[in-house]
Amino acid sequence: MGIKFVHTADWQIGRAFGKFDAGTAARLEVARLDCIERIGAVARVGGARHVLVAGDVYDSPDLASKVLRHLMEALRAQPDLRWWLLPGNHDPARSGGVWDRILGFGLPANVTALLAPGAHILDDGVHLLAAPLVAKQTSQDPTAWMDDFETPAGAIRIGLAHGSITTFSSEGDGGIIDPARAKGARLEYLALGDWHGTTQVDSRTWYSGTPEPDRFRDNAAGNVLFVQVDGPGAVPAVTPHRTARYTWVQEAETLQDVDGLARVEARVLSRASLPSQLLVRLALTGRLSASAQSGLAAWREGLEGKVCHLEVDASGLGISVDPTDFAALGDDRALQTVAERLAQAAIDGPNERREVAKAALAKLFDLVSRMPAGAP
């Protein structure tokens, strides 16, 4: 007696990417739904018949009905798999919530919404102990009841829950799930959701992470876990499978010269086989000469054309004053004087003026470079 299943979580279908331009936002939204098919493929390839979704299936209780239906139809389209959906803090099982609405228009036959704490039979001798969240915020460990919950002797017990474990604190909110729950509740495996990066808590406790990343955080997001439990008491075999379409890259680079831009670009582009599936956030620090500052915009435009999305934070990038740097201004002593004054203001002017001075200097070089030939 054993069982194979796919553990996934935090689909957050319907998540809006309003901070991105409309086209990018639409692509990212669609990618989350498209991911379902790849998750199904992972299950089929491994010979699993069950997909356990550990919460946050939907991003919000306020989604339009058609978004709710789109997912249900995507799941209905894979009838060879049974999908176990657990409400999380984004889509808690509360009155009037997203699940009420879904139940209103009916679940597909191959889908089970786990709206109340309790056990379900996955296969003969395999019990799924589901701990849905019924509110957006809770201070109670939703898995606590599993310790005392009895199943027939020799049964395989799989736990399914959503929330941070109490040892996590990086999210800024207190964890609620006891990291030792798998042991205390005699679970062969505890499938958790909420943490978007794939994370192993112990040999029986895992966060699958979100199958399609949705933010700039280097936390191994974009996977599902293929889990195999060979029998009661057996340590599960857990294998991450990449399902993400988009790669979210967050890089920081300290620049000393304009060559640093090329370096960071090469590093970024190496993160994905297709640059168009890259979303990039760069934090540039260090110093660039005034003329290089003007080239920064051009470089940025070039990289922006390659990747799906680019954000560059150059507020930490200083400006260096080098007399030879002003060669781009030609022999025009008057312009050189202007550039010197702006550079000085960018370096030691009042704080609130430094950024403006830096931008003015970059604008000077930009305008000079755009002056028509034959101009005085």
Added chain:
Amino acid sequence: MKIRAIRVRDVGHFAAGAALEGLSGRLDVVVANNEIGKSTIFRALEAVFFEKHTGKGGRIQAITPRAGGSPLIEVDFDVGGASWRITKQFDRGRRAVLSELSGARRQLRGGDVDDALAQLIGLQDGLPGRLGFLWVGQGSALSPLAPDNKRGESSALHKFVEQQVADLTGGGRLRALRAMIAAELNVLATGARREPKAHGPWKRAISQRDDLKQKFAAAVAAQTQSRERREAMAANRLQRDALTAPDRVATANNNLAQAIAARDAALASRQLLRDAQARSHVLDAALDRAERNATILQGQIEEARSLEAAITAAEPGLAAAVAELATRRSAVEGLNARIAALMIQEQRAQHNVQAAQQRALAQEAQMQLAARLEALLAARALEADLATVASELSGTTVDEALLDRLIAADATAKRASDALAAGAPQVTIEYVPGVSGAITMDGTLLSGGPLDPSHATASGGRLRLEIPGVGVITVEAAATADRARNLALRVEAETTLAQGLAALDLQNLGEGLIRRQQSAALRARFNGLQAQMTALVPAGLAAFEAQIESTRAALDIPPLEADTLDQGAASVGLQQVRRDLAEERERLGSLQLQQEPLIEAIAREEATLSAHRARLCTLQPKLPEPTAWASVLAGLLENTQMARDAANAALRELAAVRQNVGDEAAVSALERRVSALEAEQKKDQQHLHTIALAMERLHGEEVIADAQEVAAQVPRIDGELQRAEADVQRHERDVAALALLDETLVASDAANLDRFLIPVVDNLNPYLALVFPGAHLTMAGDFSVNALKRPSGTSELNVMSGGTLEQIAVLVRLAFASLMADAGAAAPLILDDALVYTDDERLKLMFKALARGAERHQILFLTCHQNASDALGGQRVEFVPWSGETSS
């Protein structure tokens, strides 16, 4: 560049061709009076160098002759070491030819000409540029101090100046940068205040952000509403589920069923009790009826027996009384007949008495009537006399007062006539014997003797005595005051008299007096007749006649029974009859008094018997035959006893049922419980209905909201809002950066200005020293002149005289022309009557300056001042005819 020849045809005043040939290229002076065509030459030069041959603008229209034609202009000029000829014809005959007159002798035509020409003479963007500044048209010399950059003048001048300032070349780039900054800022922000420009990207970003803020607020509100709606839906669903929970419904139904069963059982028992009570009541009523029937029948039988006995006992006495009464009534009837006969006699006797009285009265009345009829006849005769007299009187009546006034007037006239006659001349005619009638007066032959004074009076006191054959003797009374007064009195009196007689219709006064006497006599007679009439009929004739008629009517006397019966005998007969009648009436009264008690007794007895018989008749139909009275009574008593037994049995049954039935309060409590349970179920149904309606409404609202997807847009709009805010900040940062850059450029520009102007000032000062010794000009960065500083003081531009202004304008242009010449781009300075306000002394100095300038570049001086220009020197150029064709 130097102009060597200018030729025009069909240009302005020059409809026929004219040319200025052989220009020296130094100081060339064209002197011509106004209206000859100097300015036409100036405009022709502008047109040929600055206008395309296809142009149709104002400059072309200005040189087109009024009579029409296609302006043809041809100019020979040297530039860049080569000689060229530009030929342009405008309007319908438009063409352009640029020919090199030396060297390669290239020739260009049509559209290629303009670009090539611009390149040759250094025009940019098709604008006059530096040439525009150096070519000063008539009338524009007073406003040339700031180069017009719309014509490219300023830019061109800057270019040349910068070529002279080797170490300050940045000035031009600096301005170019400022122009680029201004262009970028102009897209984003308003001028000085640097606020978001309408329709600009900054403003659009702000609008978009603000719009998104509103959308975000709306979406959040919609989201809240949607959540509240869904929560309400869930709450309703919970309530509905709670109300329709099977356990709850089953319990409620069971409770209701039990309550209904208990109530129905109680109601059935109560019905049994009510039935027993009803039966007992019915039997009690039957008993009462049986007892009452027996009692009634027994009473009726006894009453019938008593009535029959009373009737039998009363009948004999009644029959005797009736017989006695009949006897007495017969006697009364005899008396009544006697009294009736007496009453007839009494009436007849009474009639006779009255008739006798009336007859006596009628006889007296007839006598009175006869007397009155006599009086009436007399009165009527009197009345006729009165009418006759009255008629006569009306014919003789005069106005007594007027007649008196006429009598007085007559007397006055007579007195005046008498007085006049007394004063009239007394003429006596005494004819000599044998002579008579020889004197006439008024044609009347006068006899001898004294003349009647009245003649004199009648003729105004004058007597005109005519003696035929002798003459006329006029005798006139003396004119005294009395005479005049008397004459007036007489005239007035006679007038009054004549008018009065006419008014009274009298011939003379005597007739009036006679009529007065007749009238008085008639009046006296009338009064006498009236007195007789009054005595005879004091109330008037009509009243008297009415009285007679009344009397006559009263004499309608009825006839007497016996004409012979007199009034006394009739009275005696009447009295006897009345005595007999009184006696009989007394007897009748006595009989009637005796009869009345008997009648009353008979009536009473008859009434009693009638009542008994009537009652008996009423009872007899209800009663059996008298023979069956005893058996019927026995049967009734037996029935009564049976009814009593049944009623007692029913009472016992009622007592038994009552022991098994609860009281009314218990039944009511059961009914109340059923009602309460039913009300509870109804309330639940109503509540369910309300919930269903609410859910339906909420669902409908949610479907609409869901379709609109507003609530779901919150995160998306939030993100878009953040991006829009970032956009706004980016524009703000860009504007701030551009503004800072511009400020920095301005600061740098100002610092370099003085040095930048050095080459201009260097070229200007030699000319300035010639005209304004010891003075220098202050200029702005765009080469506009600010002021003239002289040892005696500073003159601002706006207070300079016209002469000073035009002198400075020419000197500044001389300076720039020299500067251009130094830069190897010499251009002719063309002045068209540019010194019109300058006095002679200053004009000489200006001529010196021009002569010095002409050493470095060409000056074409167009003027109408023949004498003054003599001092200028240079080469005088005259107009010569031109056919329109020039040999090459």
